[in-house]
Amino acid sequence: MAELTQLHSPAKPWRVSRLRLLVALAGGLLLIVLVSGFVWWQKTPRNLAYAGAAATAEWKSAWQAGDIVALVRHTERCDRSSNICLGPADGITQAGSIAAGAVGLGFIQLGMQQAQVYSSPLTRTAQTAHYMFGHDAVTQEWLEVCGPTLRNDVVAHKVAQHNLVLITHSGCISDFEKQTGYPRATFAEYGSALMVRINAQGQLKVLGIMNADGWAKIDK
Numbered sequence: 001m002a003e004l005t006q007l008h009s010p011a012k013p014w015r016v017s018r019l020r021l022l023v024a025l026a027g028g029l030l031l032i033v034l035v036s037g038f039v040w041w042q043k044t045p046r047n048l049a050y051a052g053a054a055a056t057a058e059w060k061s062a063w064q065a066g067d068i069v070a071l072v073r074h075t076e077r078c079d080r081s082s083n084i085c086l087g088p089a090d091g092i093t094q095a096g097s098i099a100a101g102a103v104g105l106g107f108i109q110l111g112m113q114q115a116q117v118y119s120s121p122l123t124r125t126a127q128t129a130h131y132m133f134g135h136d137a138v139t140q141e142w143l144e145v146c147g148p149t150l151r152n153d154v155v156a157h158k159v160a161q162h163n164l165v166l167i168t169h170s171g172c173i174s175d176f177e178k179q180t181g182y183p184r185a186t187f188a189e190y191g192s193a194l195m196v197r198i199n200a201q202g203q204l205k206v207l208g209i210m211n212a213d214g215w216a217k218i219d220k
Contacts, residue, residue, distance in 0.1 A: 043182055043183075043184050043185065044182060044184075044185045044186045044209070045177070045182060045185065045194065045206050045207070045208045045209050046208040046209070047208060047209055047210075047211065047214065048195060048207065048208040048209060048210045048214060048218075049210060049211065049213075049214030049215075049217040049218060050217070051208055055207070055208065056218055058207065059195050059197070059207045059208070060110070062197045062207070063110050063111070063163055064111070065161065066114045066160070066161035066162050066163050067161075067163070067197050067198060067199055067200075068163045068164070068195060068196070068197060068198075068207075069154055069158055069163070069164045069165075069166065069195075069196045069197075069198055070107070070163070070164070070165045070166065070193040070194065070195055070196070070210075071154075071166050071168055071172070071173050071176055071193065071194040071196070072103065072128070072132075072165060072166065072167050072168065072191065072192070072193045072194075073168065073169065073170050073173055073188040073189065073190060073191060073192050073193075074092060074096075074100075074120075074122075074124045074125045074127075074128040074167060074168070074169065074190070074191075075092050075093075075095075075096035075097070075099045075100045075103070075124075075128050075131075075190045075191045075212070076092055076093045076095055076096035076099065076190050077091075077092060077093070077096070077124055077190075078090070078091050078092060078093050078096075078124075081093050081095075081096075083095045083096075086127060087123075087127075088123055090122065090123045090124060091123040091124050091127045092124050092127045092128060092131075096124075096127075096128070096131075096190065096191075097127065097131040098131075099190065099191050099212055100127075100128045100129075100130075100131035100132045100191065101131050101132065102191075102212065102215065103132055103191045103193070103212050103215065104131065104132025104133050104134075105215070106210070106215030107132070107133075107165060108133070112133070112163075114161060114162050114163060115162065115163040115164070115165055116138075116159065116162055116163070116164050116165070117129060117132075117133060117137040117138070117165045117167070118137055118138050118139070118140045118143060118157070118164070118165070118166050118167070119137040119138070119139055119140070119143065119166070119167035119168070120139065120140070120143040120144040120167065120168050120169060120172075121139040121140070121141060121143075121144060122144055122169075125143070125144075125167045125168060125169065126139060126167075128167050128191075129167040132167070137167060140157075140166075143166055143167070143168045143169075143172065144168075144169070144172075146168070146169070146171065146172035146175045146176075147175060148175070148179070150172060150175045150176050150179060151176060151179040151180060151204070154166070154176065154196070154198075155198060155202055155204065158198045158202075160200045161200070170187055170188045173188040173192075173194055174187070174188070176194065176196075177194070177206075180196075180204065180206050181206070182206065188209075189211050189212065190212065191211070191212030192209055192210065192211045192212060193209065193210045194206070194208075194209055195207040195208055195209070195210060
């Protein structure tokens, strides 16, 4: 009896190789999409304490030119901590006052001769400003309300060749980041400063974040 013809012939080697290549390409594309999505989701201004010598030179030069706006989050809240309160419950803790002094020292060492300091009128921001610089800051309602006009408010209050230090809230810093290209930025830490360069023409560039512990990591 004649042998039956095989119904299924083995796949040719070139077909197997092509299939493997397609699988590898698909896997590579998927990995790229996942990594890109993760990077986008984590998009946050760089940490200036670790950004390198060139970045440090850039923002220090901008400070000396009077082109910096620093949005500083108040230090540790009394009502959200088990630490000893400095005073009223809507203010900062004693530890927060010490941290504020350390952050203020970082700015003072840069030079405050050509700098304006504003704070939100709330107790925790007013106290933070006081312990940063040893005196009360001028309070501004717009630093408490913030919202969709914050970027424009900041630019409007920036005086040419004068740095501007704004003691405000984490929600306000988030509002500003959303309006300047960082919609998924990490939540601001207590005492952190978002450094922004605004030149005489009103052009704005986010330089990065200096956290409270970062001042000790840079050369004064």
